Amino acid sequence: ELKVEQNPLFLSMQEGKNYTIYCNYSTTSDRLYWYRQDPGKSLESLFVLLSNGAVKQEGRLMASLDTKARLSTLHITAAVHDLSATYFCAANNAGNNRKLIWGLGTSLAVNP
């Protein structure tokens, strides 16, 4: 059974600092997704990672995938307050109607 674990679950960081959120998954998955959720808002797709070694970047966020280690990372560079949100990773359960299995989310607070 596919399980997805994120860490940390809570992250408080200063503006200008770098940090990484980790997403581990337990069995083979062919797609890894990162979503952002602002308080009281819906989920916004950030990245879709399809293959080993995939790296995608958008602004101050960069996501990567290592399928051998079953690990995806979301790296934040020089954080700004606008990045404060909850970040979810989700892995595609290839064998079960392609259902997405979600992590618990990382609540990020970027402080001045």
Place this chain on the structure above:
Amino acid sequence: EAGVAQSPRYKIIEKRQSVAFWCNPISGHATLYWYQQILGQGPKLLIQFQNNGVVDDSQLPKDRFSAERLKGVDSTLKIQPAKLEDSAVYLCASTLGINEQFFGPGTRLTVL
């Protein structure tokens, strides 16, 4: 391109009452999902439709929850009777093929 539409945005009911939510997916998206998101948690899949057929409803509490997707487009999710623990945000998402899911704004349900 219009996004996923949901209504109502907010609903307050008393326990044992019934409630219905409506979702209109992105045009052309064959797959539609209903999720329940309790505050502080990740989304939990309730039901997945492919066109108007149910693909996965393993986590739908069928004694009180029902969903339908007529003509493979719009969908409704109903709760009857509601319980206090049903207080959550109900998210509808749609996807084309096996790409990322696009989420609607959600319906925030409060059961008193």
